[in-house]
Amino acid sequence: MDISHILKLSKLELNKKEKAKMEKEFSNILDFVNKLQEVDIKKEELSEEIKNSNIFREDEVVQVSEKQKKLLRDSALNLKDGYFKIKKIL
Amino acid sequence: MTIIELRNKLKNKQVSSFEITQEYLQKIKKEDKKIHSFLDIYEKDALEMAKRADKILKENPHPHPLCGIPCAIKDNILIEGHITTAGSKILENYISPYDATVIKKLKDAGVVFLGKTNLDEFAMGSSTENSAFGPTRNPNDLNRVAGGSSGGSAAAVKSDFCVFALGSDTGGSIREPASFCGVVGLKPTYGSVSRYGLIAMASSLDVIGPITKTVEDAKIVFEAIRGRDPMDSTSFDFIPSEKQIKKIKDLKIAILKEGISDDVDPLLKESILRLKKDFKNDVSKIEIVSLPSINYALPTYYIIMASEVSTNLARFDGIRYGKSADPKEYLNVDEFYIKTRSRFFGPEVKRRIMLGTYSLSAGYYDEFYSKACRVQGKIISDFKKLFSKFDLLILPTSPYPAFKLGEKIDDPVQMYLSDIFTVPINLAQLPAISIPFAKKENLPLGLQIVGPKYSEDKIFNFSKFIMNSK
Numbered sequence: 168m169d170i171s172h173i174l175k176l177s178k179l180e181l182n183k184k185e186k187a188k189m190e191k192e193f194s195n196i197l198d199f200v201n202k203l204q205e206v207d208i209k210k211e212e213l214s215e216e217i218k219n220s221n222i223f224r225e226d227e228v229v230q231v232s233e234k235q236k237k238l239l240r241d242s243a244l245n246l247k248d249g250y251f252k253i254k255k256i257l
Numbered sequence: 258m259t260i261i262e263l264r265n266k267l268k269n270k271q272v273s274s275f276e277i278t279q280e281y282l283q284k285i286k287k288e289d290k291k292i293h294s295f296l297d298i299y300e301k302d303a304l305e306m307a308k309r310a311d312k313i314l315k316e317n318p319h320p321h322p323l324c325g326i327p328c329a330i331k332d333n334i335l336i337e338g339h340i341t342t343a344g345s346k347i348l349e350n351y352i353s354p355y356d357a358t359v360i361k362k363l364k365d366a367g368v369v370f371l372g373k374t375n376l377d378e379f380a381m382g383s384s385t386e387n388s389a390f391g392p393t394r395n396p397n398d399l400n401r402v403a404g405g406s407s408g409g410s411a412a413a414v415k416s417d418f419c420v421f422a423l424g425s426d427t428g429g430s431i432r433e434p435a436s437f438c439g440v441v442g443l444k445p446t447y448g449s450v451s452r453y454g455l456i457a458m459a460s461s462l463d464v465i466g467p468i469t470k471t472v473e474d475a476k477i478v479f480e481a482i483r484g485r486d487p488m489d490s491t492s493f494d495f496i497p498s499e500k501q502i503k504k505i506k507d508l509k510i511a512i513l514k515e516g517i518s519d520d521v522d523p524l525l526k527e528s529i530l531r532l533k534k535d536f537k538n539d540v541s542k543i544e545i546v547s548l549p550s551i552n553y554a555l556p557t558y559y560i561i562m563a564s565e566v567s568t569n570l571a572r573f574d575g576i577r578y579g580k581s582a583d584p585k586e587y588l589n590v591d592e593f594y595i596k597t598r599s600r601f602f603g604p605e606v607k608r609r610i611m612l613g614t615y616s617l618s619a620g621y622y623d624e625f626y627s628k629a630c631r632v633q634g635k636i637i638s639d640f641k642k643l644f645s646k647f648d649l650l651i652l653p654t655s656p657y658p659a660f661k662l663g664e665k666i667d668d669p670v671q672m673y674l675s676d677i678f679t680v681p682i683n684l685a686q687l688p689a690i691s692i693p694f695a696k697k698e699n700l701p702l703g704l705q706i707v708g709p710k711y712s713e714d715k716i717f718n719f720s721k722f723i724m725n726s727k
Contacts, residue, residue: 170611177567177614178591179607180599189608192669196612199670200556200625208631224487238338238354242578251576254590 168194260326260420260474267314267325274314274325278307278369281327285371285418293393294403294413296332297340298372303327310367322477324367329419331410332373333380334465335454336360343456344378344388344406347579347601357454358489359423359465359482366481371419374409378603379570380430380458382406383675386666387605394662395437397699401659404434404675410468411438421469421478425455427462428558429654429679432691435468436654436703439693441720442468443475444679446710447686449495450479451486459565460491462558462683472692472720479713495711503715505722508540509647514547516652516678525653525702528695532651535726546647550639553632554681555673560616560629561684567613570606573598608669633684640685644709649719652678654691654703678705688713692720 170190174180181189231239245252258277266272282300289295310325317324330336333343335353337360342348356364363370377387385393385408393408395401396415403412407424411434414422424431426444435442443466450465457463467478485494512533517526536543575581575597582596602610616625643650655675665672682689687707694704704723708716 173611173615173618176618177607177610178571178594178598179602179610180595181607185604189604189611192608193611195670196559196608197615199673200559200612200616203553203556203560203628203632204624206553206628206632206635208628208635222485222490222493224490235337235354238352242351242354244576244581244584253576254584254588254593256590 168197258417258420259470260323260477261471263326263420264322274307274310274327274369275304277325278303278327278371281371281419288416289413289418291394291399292396292403292412292416293391294374294409294416294418295329295372296342296344296375296390296409299339299370302339303369303371306369310369313367321366321481323363323481325369326420327369327371328363329371329374329410329413329422330360331376331407331422331424333376333425333456334360334423335456336370336373339373341373341456342390343380344376344390345601345603345606346389347573347597348456349389349580351579353454355454358451358486360454362482374407374413374422376409377406378606379456379566380406380425380427381566381605381609383429383433383672384660384662384665385409385434386662387603389603392662395659397439397701398659401661401700402437404437404655404659406430406434407442407468408434411435411440411442414438414440414468414470421467421474423465423478423482424468425458425463425465426679426683427458427464428562428683429676431466431468432654432679432689432703432705433675435691436701437659439701440468440470441472441475441693442466442691443479443713444682444689445479445483445713446495446688447683448491448493449483449688449711449713451484451489451492453486453488457569459562460569461565462562472690472717472724475690476713476717503648505539505719506541508649508715508719509542510536510540510719511544511546511643511647511650513551513650513652514545515549515551517545521653521656522658522697522702524697525656525695528702529651529653529704532723539722539726542647544647546643546650548639548643550632550636551681554636554684555677557629557632557636558676558680558684559612559673560625561633563609563613564616564626565613566606566609567611567617570602570610573602605669636681637685640681640687641709648708648715649712650707652705652707654678654705658697658700658702682707686710688716690716690720692724694723
C-alpha cells in the first residue's frame with residue numbers, strides 16, 4: 168500500500184528504505200486492526216458509560232514563579248517580546 | 258527493602274534517610290550499568306531531600322508514612338528543574354518547568370527522588386526497547402527484556418535500586434513490566450490519580466500508579482498520590498467505600514476463560530487453574546467465566562490509543578519546546594515541522610502517529626475510530642455484567658514470561674500481543690494489580706486481579722491473601 172498521503176497528513180517524511188519497511192509494517196497493522204470489522208454493533212448501541220463527565224474549575228489567571236517563567240522561555244526556539252517567532256506562513 | 262521495613266528502621270533511628278539514600282545512590286552507580294534502569298540520577302538533590310526528611314522525622318512525631326523513603330520516577334513525569342525525556346530524542350534537553358501533581362504530593366510527603374527511569378519512547382512499547390537511550394535489561398536474566406513501557410521502574414524496584422517507583426499505564430505499561438520483573442504493579446481506576454504533569458500518550462486511558470515490592474506498599478503509595486486535582490478535569494476524589502471491604506470468605510471470584518487458553522504459557526495456565534481447587538473452600542464462589550468481547554480489545558485499543566497519540570503528539574513542533582530542525586535550512590513552517598518530527602521521533606512513535614492519523618482521516622473515521630468507540634462501549638458493558646455477579650476477576654498479566662531482547666522488535670504486531678490481557682482493563686477504566694505469582698525457571702510470571710471501578714481496597718485484600726497463601 169502507498170502511505171504517502173498518510174505521511175503527509177501526519178507531518179512526517181521517510182527516506183526510500185524506511186518507507187518500504189514502514190509500508191509493509193503498516194499494512195500488517197491495518198490487517199490486525201481490521202479484525203474489528205467482524206464485530207456487528209450499530210451506532211445507536213454506543214454505550215452511555217464511556218461518556219465521563221468533566222469536572223470544571225474556574226478559568227482564572229494564576230501566577231507563575233520567575234524561575235518557572237525562565238524555564239518556559241528557555242525551552243522556546245525563538246522568543247521575541249514574549250512571542251514565539253516563526254517563519255512566515257503565507 | 259520495602260516501605261514498611263524502611264519506615265520502621267527510620268522510626269527506630271536504626272538508619273537515617275540520608276544514610277539510606279547514600280547507600281541507594283552508590284548501589285545504582287555500581288550496579289545499574291548492566292541493567293540500565295535509570296536515565297538520570299539526582300545525586301545532589303536526593304541527598305538534600307533526605308536531609309530535609311531527616312529533619313521532619315526528628316521534629317514531627319507523626320510524619321507521613323513515605324517521609325524519607327527513596328524512590329524512582331518514570332521519565333515521562335515532570336519534576337521541576339530536571340530533564341524529562343519521555344525516552345525520546347525530541348525531549349533530550351527538555352527541562353520540566355513545573356512539578357506533576359503526583360510529584361508535588363510526594364514532595365509534600367517528604368519522599369526522596371533518586372532519579373528518573375527508562376521507558377519506551379513516549380511510553381509506547383512493551384519491552385523498553387523503544388527507548389531512544391537504549392533498552393533496560395531484565396534483572397532476572399540480562400538477555401531478556403524488562404517489559405514496558407515502565408521497564409526502568411520495574412527493573413529498578415526488582416534490583417532494589419529504590420524502595421518503590423512510579424510508572425504510567427495506558428495499555429499495560431505498569432503491569433506487564435511488573436510481571437516480567439517479578440514485582441507488584443498497580444494500575445488504578447482511571448481518574449483516581451491526576452495526570453497533570455504526565456507527558457500525554459492517550460489521555461482517555463493514561464493513569465499513573467505505583468510499582469513496589471509488596472501489595473501493602475502499593476496501597477501506601479496509591480493512598481499518597483490519589484485524589485481530585487483542579488488541573489486534571491477527569492480526576493476525582495477517591496472515597497473508598499466501606500462496603501467493598503468484604504471478608505475473603507464472602508468473595509465471589511471469576512477466572513477468565515480466555516486467560517487460560519492454549520495461547521497462555523502452560524505453567525501459568527496450570528497455576529491459575531490450581532487456584533480454583535485451592536481456594537474452593539476459602540471464598541464464597543470461584544468459577545471460570547468467558548468474556549468474548551475481550552478478543553476485540555487489542556484492535557480496539559490500538560485504534561483509540563493511536564488516534565489520541567496522533568493528536569497529543571501534534572504539540573511537538575520544534576517551536577515551543579523540545580529539539581528542532583535547523584531553522585536556517587527551511588523556508589516554511591510546515592516543512593520545519595516535518596523535518597523536526599521526522600528527525601527526532603523513533604519508528605514506533607511514527608507508526609502510531611500514522612495509524613491514528615489514518616483512523617481519524619476523512620473516509621476512514623466511521624470504519625475505524627467510531628467503530629472502535631462502539632466496541633469499547635460493548636467491552637465496558639460486558640465487564641459491568643461480569644462484576645454484577647462477581648467481586649473480582651483473575652487472569653494472567655501477560656501470556657508469557659519476559660522474552661529475549663530483539664525477539665519481537667522487528668514485528669510490531671507480535672509485540673502488541675504481549676498486552677492482550679492488560680489493554681481491556683484500560684479500555685474499561687478499571688483498577689487492576691499484577692502480583693508475582695509463578696516462576697518458570699528463573700523467570701517470573703504475574704497474575705492480574707481486576708475489580709470494578711474504585712475497588713482498589715478489595716483488590717489489595719485479595720492480592721495479600723493470594724501472596725500469603727503461596
